[in-house]
Amino acid sequence: MTVLAVAEHRRGELRDVSDQLVAAGYDLADETDSELHVAVVGGDTAEYGDRLNRPSVDVVHTVEAGAEFNHDVSVQAVEQLVDAVDPTVLLLPHTVNGMDYAPAVASQLDRPLVTDAVDLAVDDDLTVTRELYGSKVETTVDVHADRAVVTVRPGEWPPADGNGEASVEAFDATIDESQVRSTVTGFEEAVSGDVDITDADVLVSVGRGIEEEENLDLVRDLADALGATLSASRPIVDNGWLPADRQVGQSGKVVTPDVYLAIGISGAVQHVAGMKGADTIVAINKDPNAPIFDIADYGIVDDLFDVVPALTEEFQ
Amino acid sequence: MKILVTVKEVTVVDDEFEIDGLSIDDRYVTYDLNEWDEYAVEEAVTIAEDVEDVEVVTVTVGPERADETIRQALAKGADRAVRVWDDRLAEASMLDPATKARLLGAVAEEEDPDLVLTGVQSGDDSLGATGVSLAERLEMGWAAVVNQLDLSADEGVAHVHRELEGGVDEISDVELPAVLTIQTGINDPRYASLRGIRQAQSKDLAVKSLDDLGLGPDALDSPIEQTALYEPETEGEATLFEGGAGETAGELAGLLREKGVGQ
Numbered sequence: 001m002t003v004l005a006v007a008e009h010r011r012g013e014l015r016d017v018s019d020q021l022v023a024a025g026y027d028l029a030d031e032t033d034s035e036l037h038v039a040v041v042g043g044d045t046a047e048y049g050d051r052l053n054r055p056s057v058d059v060v061h062t063v064e065a066g067a068e069f070n071h072d073v074s075v076q077a078v079e080q081l082v083d084a085v086d087p088t089v090l091l092l093p094h095t096v097n098g099m100d101y102a103p104a105v106a107s108q109l110d111r112p113l114v115t116d117a118v119d120l121a122v123d124d125d126l127t128v129t130r131e132l133y134g135s136k137v138e139t140t141v142d143v144h145a146d147r148a149v150v151t152v153r154p155g156e157w158p159p160a161d162g163n164g165e166a167s168v169e170a171f172d173a174t175i176d177e178s179q180v181r182s183t184v185t186g187f188e189e190a191v192s193g194d195v196d197i198t199d200a201d202v203l204v205s206v207g208r209g210i211e212e213e214e215n216l217d218l219v220r221d222l223a224d225a226l227g228a229t230l231s232a233s234r235p236i237v238d239n240g241w242l243p244a245d246r247q248v249g250q251s252g253k254v255v256t257p258d259v260y261l262a263i264g265i266s267g268a269v270q271h272v273a274g275m276k277g278a279d280t281i282v283a284i285n286k287d288p289n290a291p292i293f294d295i296a297d298y299g300i301v302d303d304l305f306d307v308v309p310a311l312t313e314e315f316q
Numbered sequence: 317m318k319i320l321v322t323v324k325e326v327t328v329v330d331d332e333f334e335i336d337g338l339s340i341d342d343r344y345v346t347y348d349l350n351e352w353d354e355y356a357v358e359e360a361v362t363i364a365e366d367v368e369d370v371e372v373v374t375v376t377v378g379p380e381r382a383d384e385t386i387r388q389a390l391a392k393g394a395d396r397a398v399r400v401w402d403d404r405l406a407e408a409s410m411l412d413p414a415t416k417a418r419l420l421g422a423v424a425e426e427e428d429p430d431l432v433l434t435g436v437q438s439g440d441d442s443l444g445a446t447g448v449s450l451a452e453r454l455e456m457g458w459a460a461v462v463n464q465l466d467l468s469a470d471e472g473v474a475h476v477h478r479e480l481e482g483g484v485d486e487i488s489d490v491e492l493p494a495v496l497t498i499q500t501g502i503n504d505p506r507y508a509s510l511r512g513i514r515q516a517q518s519k520d521l522a523v524k525s526l527d528d529l530g531l532g533p534d535a536l537d538s539p540i541e542q543t544a545l546y547e548p549e550t551e552g553e554a555t556l557f558e559g560g561a562g563e564t565a566g567e568l569a570g571l572l573r574e575k576g577v578g579q
Contacts, residue, residue: 010480071458094444096480099436099497100460103413103448112539113413115443127543133329133340133440138548141410145539181457181491190483202577226578238501250481259575280575282568283554287331294552298571300564301556310565315578 001034004087006078007052008095009043010069011187014051017093017152019159022054024120024152025091026160031122035059037085039171041077042066049168054160061085061171071101072180077173079108084171087147089126094151106149114141115151126150134268135291154250155273190252193245200229202259205248205275207233209264209285209304213241218308219263225315231255233265249274264304267292284308317367317469319360320429321374321394322420322450323353325385326440338545349385352435356498358505360433361393363467371395375423377416379406383521390516391508397521398423400529402536410542413445415535420446421453422529431474432495436461444497451495458495459488463502 005025007018022038029036035058040048045062052060063077078101082090090109092102094116106113118138119129125142128150132139197203204223210216216236223230230246237247248255250270260278265271267283267290275281276295283296286303293299300307325347333344349357357374364370374389375398376382386397400419405411424432432451437444444460451458463485464477472492477485479499490496508516526535557564572578 010484071460075452096461096478099444100448100458100478103445104452104458106445107414107417107449107452113445113449114540115413115445130442131548132442132545133327134442136329136333136547137335137340137545139338139410139542139546140544142541142543143539144541181494182459183489184486185489186487187480188477188485188487190485226572228577234500240504244483247483251479252483254482259572259577282571289331289547293554293556294550296552296554298568299554299556300568302561302564306561307565307568310561311568314565314569 001032002037002085002087003029003032003034003089003091004037004039004082004085005091007038007040007048008069008093008097009040009048010097012044014040014048015095016159017095017154018052019054019161020154020157021091021093021152022052022057022160023157026056027157028089028091028120028122029056032088034088037061037087038166039063039078039081041074042069053164053166053168055162055164057164057166060166060168062168063171063173065173065175068184069097070180070182070184071097071104072182073175074101075104075108076175076179078105080173081171082109090149092149092151094153098151102149102151109149111147111149112143112145113149114143117150117152118156120150131269134266136289153269190244193243195229195245197229197231197246197248198253198255200255200257202226202228202261203231203248203255203257204228204261204263205231205233205265206236206263207265208235210236213239215305216241218305222308222312225312228261233271262292262296263308265292266290267295317370317431318427318429319363319370319372320424320427320432321353321356321360321372321389322432322434322446323357323374323376323386323389324350324435324438325376325378325382326350326438328439335545335547338542347381347385349388350435350438352437352439352498352500354505355500355502356433356435357389357392357394358503359465359498362503364393367467367469373398373427373429375400375420377401377405377411377419386521387516388508390519390521391512392506393512396519399521399523401523402526404533404536408536408538410441410540412538412540413443413449415538416446417449417453418531418535419529420450422531423524424450424454426529430469430493431467432456432493434495434497436497436499447495447497454495456493456495457491459490460497461499462496463499465496465502
């Protein structure tokens with residue numbers, strides 16, 4: 001049996017999630033006494049193939065397929081590789097690009113798909129642990145099939161490290177250009193304003209709990225009183241209440257301040273990915289079950305509209 | 317031109333809740349139009365306002381209760397709606413992406429749209445796979461996690477930005493017909509006007525069974541099964557300040573001063 005994990009790269013770099021996929025693949029291969037194969041499609045396959053040669057990897061497949069990810073190309077390449085290797089479990093990343101091709105791969109291969117795994121186990125069936133309702137609860141999903149496609153949440157497995165003894169093999173995929181219906185024409189960095197939240201020592205960060213745009217002054221006043229920089233979680237930026245360069249999280253900035261004060265932020269996984277590296281995390285949220293309290297060092301379970309003005313007053 | 321928008325009624329769980337078997341106890345849930353789908357509806361309605369002769373049809377899989385949710389989309393400007401339901405769906409603990417694509421795909425084949433819009437993911441299951449599964453099934457082009465859309469119907473192309481991680485957009489051209497999964501923040505979803513809400517009541521909402529769609533009972537066969545639902549063990553070791561707001565704010569202020577903040 002074989003477990004196959006497909007790495008991810010972008011603009012000349014293998015992305016961190018790749019080594020996490022190798023680690024998830026290793027756990028699964030170990031549990032099922034399977035071989036572990038890793039693949040990379042496109043980009044600098046020579047360099048990436050070398051990098052992915054981690055301990056316990058049996059084979060690294062490199063597929064020449066253009067410089068950047070294109071889902072139509074990846075779907076065809078991975079499908080052909082799966083036909084050749086016949087993995088029991090195909091692991092893909094639950095990233096933006098993973099979401100852009102994993103469902104099509106599963107559909108093409110007619111294999112069941114379970115996305116956004118935070119844990120994997122094998123008994124008789126493959127059991128995937130995933131989160132529901134914005135991380136409020138966890139669920140286990142059993143796959144009643146002998147083949148499956150699973151996408152893995154970034155940041156859940158510690159990355160594989162070191163050099164292994166895998167054989168690195170080039171795999172020739174035949175790309176049917178008539179099936180390529182999309183073209184990547186470029187990339188664009190989010191416009192940045194005059195504030196760099198990644199430079200701040202203290203961030204006062206505001207989320208959905210603030211309810212109305214008018215209420216932002218409450219946290220602005222606090223940030224001013226503390227000499228801190230104001231940042232935000234996604235909904236605030238989506239609403240246009242603060243510019244995109246203030247957004248902390250997976251699609252925004254990754255910040256590592258000395259103190260991160262999360263106000264009315266539930267702590268969705270995409271947000272946490274951007275701020276878990278802060279030295280001290282303080283959360284103010286009225287929901288005692290909010291996932292932000294799982295990573296906070298200090299917390300106040302109370303209404304922010306009571307606590308924030310009182311805190312501001314302490315510093316005036 | 318016809319735009320099909322797939323929408324979902326999502327389960328919203330209260331802050332405090334109890335688990336009943338494989339679901340959240342009814343007493344602690346409400347239902348709403350999926351947040352991502354709101355942006356998809358808005359995008360479709362905006363296109364219909366800008367381009368002549370565009371029909372916007374919404375489709376959902378859900379019980380009668382979901383009519384209320386789908387009327388929200390009608391109130392915001394969608395022209396008509398289709399709801400797919402079969403009582404056997406009530407027993408399915410979790411619809412896998414392939415099953416969902418089969419049901420929605422059957423409607424899409426009947427409607428034959430030029431463009432299909434859907435949310436990136438749902439707020440409850442968060443599988444994030446419906447749109448791309450559907451595209452593959454319909455043999456359409458697609459793009460996932462779209463945060464900017466410029467439709468060029470004449471050229472038969474959608475110019476899109478896909479929101480990658482770390483504040484980087486990928487810019488792509490996608491051939492039409494296509495399925496685009498829409499990210500929050502792409503637009504500013506409108507509130508339904510009173511007039512819109514009134515008009516929605518008289519708009520066509522067709523209910524279709526599996527039979528109506530030419531699907532056999534095996535269309536619901538799913539290879540995945542939900543086996544447990546539980547509250548995750550809290551990994552948190554947060555020190556909680558307790559008491560009234562004045563008290564907790566005072567203690568937090570002390571901590572912050574200790575860390576050299578606000579000095």
